[in-house]
Amino acid sequence: MRGYILRRIAYVLPVLLGVVTVVFLALRLIPGDPAIALAGEKASAEQIEQMREALGLNRPLPVQYVEFIGRLASGDLGRSIRTGGDIRQELIENFAPTIELSIAALLIALAVGLPAGILAALRRRTPIEYGTMIGSLVGISMPVFWIGLMLIYWLGARAAWFPLSGTASAGLDIPARTHFYTIDGLLTGDFAVFGDVLWHLVLPAITLSTITMAIVSRMARSSMLEVLGSDYLVTARAKGLSARTVVLRHALKNALIPVVTVIGLQLGALLSGAVLTETVFGRVGVGRYVLNAITARDYPVVQATVIVVALFVVVISLVVDLVYAILDPRIRYA
Amino acid sequence: MAGASATAVPSPVDAGAQAAPSLWVAARRRFLRSATGMLGATLLVLFGLMAIFAGQVSPYDPIHQDFRIEREAPSATHLMGTDEFGRDVFSRVVWGARVSLQAGGVAASIALVAGLFLGMTAAYYRGRTDGLVMRSMDVLLSFPYLLLAIGIVAILGRGLLTAMIAIGIVYIPNYARVVRGAVLSVGARDFVEAARAVGARDRRVMWQHVLPNVLAPIIVQATLNIGTAIIDTAGLSFLGLGTQPPTPDWGNMLSAGRSYIIDSPWIATFPGLAILATVLAFNLVGDALRDALDPRLL
Numbered sequence: 001m002r003g004y005i006l007r008r009i010a011y012v013l014p015v016l017l018g019v020v021t022v023v024f025l026a027l028r029l030i031p032g033d034p035a036i037a038l039a040g041e042k043a044s045a046e047q048i049e050q051m052r053e054a055l056g057l058n059r060p061l062p063v064q065y066v067e068f069i070g071r072l073a074s075g076d077l078g079r080s081i082r083t084g085g086d087i088r089q090e091l092i093e094n095f096a097p098t099i100e101l102s103i104a105a106l107l108i109a110l111a112v113g114l115p116a117g118i119l120a121a122l123r124r125r126t127p128i129e130y131g132t133m134i135g136s137l138v139g140i141s142m143p144v145f146w147i148g149l150m151l152i153y154w155l156g157a158r159a160a161w162f163p164l165s166g167t168a169s170a171g172l173d174i175p176a177r178t179h180f181y182t183i184d185g186l187l188t189g190d191f192a193v194f195g196d197v198l199w200h201l202v203l204p205a206i207t208l209s210t211i212t213m214a215i216v217s218r219m220a221r222s223s224m225l226e227v228l229g230s231d232y233l234v235t236a237r238a239k240g241l242s243a244r245t246v247v248l249r250h251a252l253k254n255a256l257i258p259v260v261t262v263i264g265l266q267l268g269a270l271l272s273g274a275v276l277t278e279t280v281f282g283r284v285g286v287g288r289y290v291l292n293a294i295t296a297r298d299y300p301v302v303q304a305t306v307i308v309v310a311l312f313v314v315v316i317s318l319v320v321d322l323v324y325a326i327l328d329p330r331i332r333y334a
Numbered sequence: 335m336a337g338a339s340a341t342a343v344p345s346p347v348d349a350g351a352q353a354a355p356s357l358w359v360a361a362r363r364r365f366l367r368s369a370t371g372m373l374g375a376t377l378l379v380l381f382g383l384m385a386i387f388a389g390q391v392s393p394y395d396p397i398h399q400d401f402r403i404e405r406e407a408p409s410a411t412h413l414m415g416t417d418e419f420g421r422d423v424f425s426r427v428v429w430g431a432r433v434s435l436q437a438g439g440v441a442a443s444i445a446l447v448a449g450l451f452l453g454m455t456a457a458y459y460r461g462r463t464d465g466l467v468m469r470s471m472d473v474l475l476s477f478p479y480l481l482l483a484i485g486i487v488a489i490l491g492r493g494l495l496t497a498m499i500a501i502g503i504v505y506i507p508n509y510a511r512v513v514r515g516a517v518l519s520v521g522a523r524d525f526v527e528a529a530r531a532v533g534a535r536d537r538r539v540m541w542q543h544v545l546p547n548v549l550a551p552i553i554v555q556a557t558l559n560i561g562t563a564i565i566d567t568a569g570l571s572f573l574g575l576g577t578q579p580p581t582p583d584w585g586n587m588l589s590a591g592r593s594y595i596i597d598s599p600w601i602a603t604f605p606g607l608a609i610l611a612t613v614l615a616f617n618l619v620g621d622a623l624r625d626a627l628d629p630r631l632l
Contacts, residue, residue, distance in 0.1 A: 146606030
C-alpha cells in the first residue's frame with residue numbers, strides 16, 4: 001500500500017507543477033505587452049503599471065516564475081487590484097461556501113442516484129429501470145442554470161416552499177468562523193440560524209446535484225449488473241442464500257466500489273456547476289468572486305482562484321484514488 | 335432447377351459475405367433499427383433545418399424591440415411570449431438555434447482536431463512523446479472545465495468566438511485520451527506492421543491506415559461532445575462571457591430571463607427547453623451510435 005501511495009504522489013507532483021506553470025504562462029505569453037492587454041486599451045498608464053506590479057510582469061520571465069512558485073509555496077497569493085485585500089483570505093471566505101454547496105449536492109446525488117441505479121439493476125425491464133434510465137438521460141441533458149431557474153419559479157415563487165435566492169435571510173447575523181455557513185450556523189448554537197442557512201441551501205444543492213445524480217445512477221446500475229452476473233454470486237445463490245442476503249451482503253459492497261471513482265471524477269464538474277448555480281441563486285462563492293474579478297480586470301484574483309481550485313481538485317482526486325485502493329485491493333496490486 | 339438450387343444454396347464465400355457485412359454497413363443497420371437513435375436524429379434534423387432556415391421559420395425580427403408589448407405571455411400572436419424588450423421569444427429561440435448549434439459544433443471541432451492530432455501522436459510515437467502529451471492532458475483535466483474556460487475568456491476577452499475556443503480547449507484531453515486508446519489497440523495489428531514493412535512513412539501509416547480504423551469511438555465521442563459543448567458555451571453566455579446581446583443565444587436569453595423569472599417565466603423557460611431537446615437529441619444519437627459501432631455487439 002505504501003508503494004502505491006508513493007507512486008500516486010509521484011504521479012501527482014508533476015501535474016501540480018504543470019497546473020501552476022500553465023496558469024503562469026497563460027497570462028504572460030499574450031502577444032505584445034501583457035500588462036496593456038490585461039488592463040485594457042483604455043487603461044491609464046497608472047493602471048497599466050499597477051497591473052504590471054501586481055502580476056510581477058516587470059521582471060525577466062524565469063525570475064518571475066521562480067518568485068511565483070516561491071510565493072505560492074509560502075501561501076502568498078498576492079493582493080486584489082479591485083479590493084486591495086489579501087487574496088488568500090478572500091478565497092477562503094468565498095471558496096468555503098462553494099465547497100459546502102458542492103458537498104450538499106454530492107450527498108443528494110448519492111442519496112437518490114445510488115438507490116435508483118441499484119433498483120434499476122435489480123428490477124430489469126420494469127418501469128423502475130426505464131424510469132431511471134430516462135431520468136438519467138434527461139438529467140445529463142439539462143443545463144444546471146436552467147434547472148435552477150425552474151426550481152426558483154416552481155418551488156420558490158409558486159409553491160413558496162423555499163427562498164428565491166441568497167445564502168441566508170437578509171439581516172441574519174452569522175459569525176464567520178469557518179465560512180461553511182451551515183457549520184457556522186451550528187457553532188452559534190442558534191438552530192434558527194442553522195435552519196435558515198440550510199433552507200437557503202436546499203434549492204441550489206438540488207440544482208447542482210442533477211447531473212451527478214444522473215451519472216451516479218447510471219454507474220450504480222451498470223456496476224450492479226456486472227456484479228450480479230459474476231461467478232461468486234452464482235455460487236452464493238447455489239448455496240441457497242436468500243435473494244436479499246445475496247444482494248445486501250455480497251453484491252452491494254462490490255458494486256459500490258466503482259461508484260467511489262465517480263466522486264473523484266465528478267468533483268471538477270461539481271465545482272464548475274457550482275459557479276453557475278451560485279450565479280443563478282445569487283449566493284456567495286467562488287463563482288461570484290471570479291466573475292467580479294473578470295469584470296474589474298482583477299487578474300491576480302483570477303489567476304489565484306484558478307490555481308487554488310485546480311490544486312484542490314488534484315489533491316482531492318488523489319485522496320479519492322487512495323480510498324479506492326484501500327477499498328479494492330485489486331487496484332493497488334495492479 | 336439447377337439454377338434454382340444454385341440461388342437457394344449460396345456458396346461459402348457468399349454466405350461469409352452475407353454473415354459478416356462491413357462494420358459500417360452493420361452499424362448503419364443497427365442504428366436505423368434503434369428507435370431512440372432515430373428519434374434523436376429526427377430531432378437533430380429538425381433543429382438543423384430550423385437553424386438553416388431561421389429567416390423563414392421565425393415570424394418576427396429577433397432583435398426588433400417593441401416596448402408596447404414587453405413581457406407579454408405566450409399567445410397565438412407570440413407563441414412563446416415576448417421578452418423584456420418586447421422581442422418575440424420564439425423568433426429568438428429559432429435564431430438562437432443557429433448560434434448555439436454553431437457554438438457547440440465549432441467548440442467540439444476544435445477539440446476533435448487538436449485531440450486527434452495529440453492522441454495519435456502520443457500513441458504512435460509512444461515513449462517520451464506519449465508521456466509528455468498525456469501528462470499535459472492530465473494537467474488540463476485538473477482544471478474544473480468552467481473555471482479553465484473562464485480563465486481563457488479572461489485572457490482572450492468576452493465573445494462567442496472566445497467562448498468556442500475556450501470550450502474547445504477544455505475538451506481536448508477527452509479526445510486525446512479516446513484517440514490514444516484506440517490507436518494503441520490498432521497500432522499493434524498486422525496491417526499496420528505490413529504498411530510499415532513496405533516502407534510507408536509514419537504520416538501515411540497514421541492517416542491512411544490507422545485513422546480509418548479508430549473512427550468509430552471518435553464519432554461517438556464527437557456526437558456526445560457537441561451536446562455538452564452546447565450546454566457549456568450557453569453557460570459562458572449565461573455568465574455574460576460568451577455571445578453578447580442583442581445577438582440571440584440560448585445562454586444569454588436564459589441570463590436575461592433570470593431577472594424576470596417570477597413574473598415572466600416564459601422568457602427563460604423556452605430557451606432552456608430548446609437546450610434540453612437539442613442536447614437530449616445528441617445524447618440519444620450518441621448512445622445509439624455507440625451501440626451500433628461497438629464491434630462486440632455485431
